[in-house]
Amino acid sequence: MIKVIVAGFEGKMGRQVLDLINKSDDFELVAGYAPHAQTNALSVKVYNELAAIPKKVADVWIDFSLPTSVYQNSLTALEKGIRPVIGTTGLQPEQISSLQKIANQQKLGALLVPNFSLSAVLMIKLAKQAVQYFPEVEIIELHNARKVDAPSGTAKYTATQLAGDKEIPIHSVRLPGYIAHQEILFGGIGEALTIRQDSFDRSSFMPGVALAIRKIMHINQFVTGLENILE
Amino acid sequence: MIKVIVAGFEGKMGRQVLDLINKSDDFELVAGYAPHAQTNALSVKVYNELAAIPKKVADVWIDFSLPTSVYQNSLTALEKGIRPVIGTTGLQPEQISSLQKIANQQKLGALLVPNFSLSAVLMIKLAKQAVQYFPEVEIIELHNARKVDAPSGTAKYTATQLAGDKEIPIHSVRLPGYIAHQEILFGGIGEALTIRQDSFDRSSFMPGVALAIRKIMHINQFVTGLENILE
Amino acid sequence: MIKVIVAGFEGKMGRQVLDLINKSDDFELVAGYAPHAQTNALSVKVYNELAAIPKKVADVWIDFSLPTSVYQNSLTALEKGIRPVIGTTGLQPEQISSLQKIANQQKLGALLVPNFSLSAVLMIKLAKQAVQYFPEVEIIELHNARKVDAPSGTAKYTATQLAGDKEIPIHSVRLPGYIAHQEILFGGIGEALTIRQDSFDRSSFMPGVALAIRKIMHINQFVTGLENILE
Amino acid sequence: MIKVIVAGFEGKMGRQVLDLINKSDDFELVAGYAPHAQTNALSVKVYNELAAIPKKVADVWIDFSLPTSVYQNSLTALEKGIRPVIGTTGLQPEQISSLQKIANQQKLGALLVPNFSLSAVLMIKLAKQAVQYFPEVEIIELHNARKVDAPSGTAKYTATQLAGDKEIPIHSVRLPGYIAHQEILFGGIGEALTIRQDSFDRSSFMPGVALAIRKIMHINQFVTGLENILE
Numbered sequence: 001m002i003k004v005i006v007a008g009f010e011g012k013m014g015r016q017v018l019d020l021i022n023k024s025d026d027f028e029l030v031a032g033y034a035p036h037a038q039t040n041a042l043s044v045k046v047y048n049e050l051a052a053i054p055k056k057v058a059d060v061w062i063d064f065s066l067p068t069s070v071y072q073n074s075l076t077a078l079e080k081g082i083r084p085v086i087g088t089t090g091l092q093p094e095q096i097s098s099l100q101k102i103a104n105q106q107k108l109g110a111l112l113v114p115n116f117s118l119s120a121v122l123m124i125k126l127a128k129q130a131v132q133y134f135p136e137v138e139i140i141e142l143h144n145a146r147k148v149d150a151p152s153g154t155a156k157y158t159a160t161q162l163a164g165d166k167e168i169p170i171h172s173v174r175l176p177g178y179i180a181h182q183e184i185l186f187g188g189i190g191e192a193l194t195i196r197q198d199s200f201d202r203s204s205f206m207p208g209v210a211l212a213i214r215k216i217m218h219i220n221q222f223v224t225g226l227e228n229i230l231e
Numbered sequence: 232m233i234k235v236i237v238a239g240f241e242g243k244m245g246r247q248v249l250d251l252i253n254k255s256d257d258f259e260l261v262a263g264y265a266p267h268a269q270t271n272a273l274s275v276k277v278y279n280e281l282a283a284i285p286k287k288v289a290d291v292w293i294d295f296s297l298p299t300s301v302y303q304n305s306l307t308a309l310e311k312g313i314r315p316v317i318g319t320t321g322l323q324p325e326q327i328s329s330l331q332k333i334a335n336q337q338k339l340g341a342l343l344v345p346n347f348s349l350s351a352v353l354m355i356k357l358a359k360q361a362v363q364y365f366p367e368v369e370i371i372e373l374h375n376a377r378k379v380d381a382p383s384g385t386a387k388y389t390a391t392q393l394a395g396d397k398e399i400p401i402h403s404v405r406l407p408g409y410i411a412h413q414e415i416l417f418g419g420i421g422e423a424l425t426i427r428q429d430s431f432d433r434s435s436f437m438p439g440v441a442l443a444i445r446k447i448m449h450i451n452q453f454v455t456g457l458e459n460i461l462e
Numbered sequence: 463m464i465k466v467i468v469a470g471f472e473g474k475m476g477r478q479v480l481d482l483i484n485k486s487d488d489f490e491l492v493a494g495y496a497p498h499a500q501t502n503a504l505s506v507k508v509y510n511e512l513a514a515i516p517k518k519v520a521d522v523w524i525d526f527s528l529p530t531s532v533y534q535n536s537l538t539a540l541e542k543g544i545r546p547v548i549g550t551t552g553l554q555p556e557q558i559s560s561l562q563k564i565a566n567q568q569k570l571g572a573l574l575v576p577n578f579s580l581s582a583v584l585m586i587k588l589a590k591q592a593v594q595y596f597p598e599v600e601i602i603e604l605h606n607a608r609k610v611d612a613p614s615g616t617a618k619y620t621a622t623q624l625a626g627d628k629e630i631p632i633h634s635v636r637l638p639g640y641i642a643h644q645e646i647l648f649g650g651i652g653e654a655l656t657i658r659q660d661s662f663d664r665s666s667f668m669p670g671v672a673l674a675i676r677k678i679m680h681i682n683q684f685v686t687g688l689e690n691i692l693e
Numbered sequence: 694m695i696k697v698i699v700a701g702f703e704g705k706m707g708r709q710v711l712d713l714i715n716k717s718d719d720f721e722l723v724a725g726y727a728p729h730a731q732t733n734a735l736s737v738k739v740y741n742e743l744a745a746i747p748k749k750v751a752d753v754w755i756d757f758s759l760p761t762s763v764y765q766n767s768l769t770a771l772e773k774g775i776r777p778v779i780g781t782t783g784l785q786p787e788q789i790s791s792l793q794k795i796a797n798q799q800k801l802g803a804l805l806v807p808n809f810s811l812s813a814v815l816m817i818k819l820a821k822q823a824v825q826y827f828p829e830v831e832i833i834e835l836h837n838a839r840k841v842d843a844p845s846g847t848a849k850y851t852a853t854q855l856a857g858d859k860e861i862p863i864h865s866v867r868l869p870g871y872i873a874h875q876e877i878l879f880g881g882i883g884e885a886l887t888i889r890q891d892s893f894d895r896s897s898f899m900p901g902v903a904l905a906i907r908k909i910m911h912i913n914q915f916v917t918g919l920e921n922i923l924e
Contacts, residue, residue, distance in 0.1 A: 348653055349595050349596070349650060349653065350596070350648070350650060350653040350654060350655040351653075353591070353592055353595055353596075353655055354655060356591070357588040357591065357592065357657070360584070360587070360588065360692075360693075361584055361588065363693065364580050364584055364669075364692070365580070365581070365584075417581070419580060419581060419666065419669060420663075420665055420666055420668065420669055421661065421662050421663030421664065421665040421666030422579055422580065422581040422659070422660060422661050422662060422663070422666035423581060423659070423660040423662070424581040424584055424585060424657075424658070424659055424660075425656075425657070425658040425659075425660075426588070426655075426656070426657055426658075427654075427655070427656040427657075427658070428653070428654070428655055428656075429653060429654040429655075429656075430652065430653050431652050431653060431654070432651075432652030432653070433652065434651055434652040435650065435651055435652030435653035437651065438595075438650060438651055461591075461595070462591075462594065
């Protein structure tokens with residue numbers, strides 16, 4: 001039984017995580033943390049202050065809070081001997097370095113997860129193998145017209161993971177109807193290989209969260225990216 | 232039986248056209264034209280000079296010659312009462328205007344064909360209908376890494392055919408292995424429509440040439456684009 | 463301003479139709495019909511009995527009721543001079559014949575719509591043109607694993623629309639994650655053409671409902687399939 | 694420099710292998726074997742009889758001969774201390790067992806390669822990883838209408854490699870224009886992953902042959918499938 005505390009349990013992702021824990025036989029919700037939440041909002045203890053959280057109150061700290069809180073939250077988790085699974089964006093490079101140093105010193109698992117989609121994460125993991133045999137590669141990412149940034153974070157991250165000494169072209173399609181999709185196209189002599197990933201629904205992130213909770217129990221350092229804990 | 236003269240019969244496309252005529256029950260090769268060809272290169276009369284070609288020697292003039300010759304060739308065809316199917320690139324806008332004026336005055340069919348691929352032509356024709364219901368559209372064209380220009384001519388032509396008052400993004404993928412492919416992506420509320428065309432082989436142009444030969448007999452003006460003679 | 467009465471306004475589709483009418487400048491909700499609804503459920507008159515509905519109370523009758531009610535509803539609409547847009551499944555062939563006869567005699571527009579997805583409907587319309595040039599065709603339909611029937615109704619309908627004298631193979635993929643997607647693959651000499659449609663969300667049906675309401679005002683007979691009223 | 698002997702050098706594949714060796718800096722053609730070939734057909738020694746081939750005349754034996762010859766050829770290669778890369782089909786299960794036993798006893802590399810396409814082989818290798826996270830999977834294979842068998846050998850092989858305790862559906866599309874293509878579709882909660890492979894041209898097999906020649910030098914047993922020697 002893995003004991004979990006959820007930071008940011010009132011948000012969209014947080015609520016889905018509560019639901020995930022509830023449905024999973026090997027997870028147990030032991031507490032929630034949110035500065036302004038009602039203390040009776042959950043069936044378990046709700047903390048409004050980081051200082052009030054006891055040491056080792058949980059095995060795993062799931063963080064879906066705010067960009068402005070994530071660093072302090074993650075630091076607190078590590079100090080209290082709780083393994084952080086960080087799903088919140090907004091950490092600065094030097095903050096990541098600090099967290100990494102502390103986790104590694106303590107030999108405590110810590111996971112920074114830019115993308116919980118298993119299909120996206122697997123796509124990147126598989127593409128890193130494919131690029132060894134097919135070094136010519138381009139990326140097409142397709143997102144809803146409402147998405148303001150381009151290229152997508154996943155596309156940029158994929159490109160850095162695949163690029164050796166050359167630039168990988170990224171094509172960004174923005175159209176209504178589309179949700180979140182990415183294709184990695186590899187070309188070789190007389191042949192082609194394509195890996196495509198489709199995210200149809202936010203529910204697709206929960207299997208990745210479950211995987212992170214289970215895997216973090218078996219690592220003793222800071223790791224970035226779910227693809228690095230896949231077998 | 233449609234009588235055909237082939238200009239540029241020694242080139243790659245020209246040879247395939249000879250083969251097509253040979254295999255078709257309703258086409259008859261009556262002559263070839265090429266300035267430097269052996270006069271016995273074909274089983275029929277070979278002309279080395281435009282001036283030597285008799286009036287109405289054929290119903291249709293197929294031109295797969297050179298950018299430097301195509302205007303003079305097409306002009307000669309029209310003057311001699313032969314309907315030109317122009318597959319050679321390189322005509323300037325003012326040359327197209329001249330040919331158009333002459334063909335229309337003579338009420339003689341003339342076809343300028345930027346792309347003989349039926350799948351490409353149909354794609355454009357169908358996309359023009361789709362864009363009325365799905366005005367949000369982007370184009371992805373994928374070609375072999377050896378293709379130097381980008382975007383492809385077909386992609387640019389597609390965009391002009393679909394664009395109303397706004398720019399249509401074109402994404403150009405250049406990879407080894409690929410041949411010539413294009414996708415037109417339409418996005419709507421909660422849904423998407425995609426039309427894709429793949430050219431796997433140069434042989435794919437011959438059904439379009441055959442169609443052009445048959446259709447030009449039934450038109451009496453200058454037409455650009457095979458999609459405008461499809462039913 | 464087109465006056466609309468909605469039958470089955472309490473269901474999933476019915477509620478979306480109310481929302482659509484509310485948001486559209488040229489539609490006006492004039493009444494609702496549902497046997498067991500509260501009479502004050504809407505801001506307009508709610509009828510519980512067909513007999514109580516006045517003649518010509520609306521221009522268009524939108525039906526998203528039940529398979530057991532749809533025939534009687536549609537019949538009543540026609541008798542009262544209201545053009546029915548029938549989105550409910552369950553009509554028997556002989557019932558369709560009856561409705562068709564009455565609508566045609568009265569020269570009153572009536573629309574039986576198996577699929578309101580514009581992308582699906584356009585796909586079929588475009589495919590009917592493509593099959594004239596590429597008679598070799600196969601269909602792949604991909605749906606969520608929860609969908610129990612295979613092939614899908616849309617795939618079967620597409621096949622009947624495209625088939626001349628031969629069978630068109632339909633491949634049914636059933637996987638979690640997928641929503642509702644269909645590809646029509648055409649193969650020719652050295653080339654291929656593919657038309658693909660993706661339904662990501664139920665909201666995708668509303669543009670089709672809006673189109674049906676607008677178009678039915680301009681037809682004076684019974685028509686099956688939205689693709690037959692597209693330009 | 695890896696010394697190579699080619700059995701069946703007069704066939705389509707054999708001729709391409711000669712060309713590959715010729716172009717590669719680290720391969721050296723030392724002999725050819727074909728029962729009925731002219732002895733001066735190559736710039737190197739041509740053998741017409743297996744018995745005449747000296748021990749260890751080459752490091753690697755490439756076999757693109759005939760189903761009726763492949764077993765005796767491979768056996769001879771092993772007996773003469775030459776590592777066989779077997780591209781010819783037709784080996785019976787008990788023949789494979791015999792070859793395997795001999796290669797393993799001698800600790801000599803031997804490779805049976807059902808498919809030299811790197812994109813196909815990589816697809817299978819990557820899919821074996823993906824299926825651990827996405828156990829729901831279906832296969833679509835698309836081939837030219839001339840291909841008589843269905844499902845394709847690659848699709849059947851893929852299915853056996855991915856299947857745990859359940860059947861994997863295979864959909865076979867046969868259309869003109871298409872060459873050889875395969876998609877493996879994985880579905881998960883709210884998401885999908887697809888791996889696609891396109892063979893556009895026979896030339897696509899040569900990088901796989903080159904890889905086999907290089908890798909066989911570093912293995913000391915019988916291996917089936919190029920995917921098992923990829924890193």
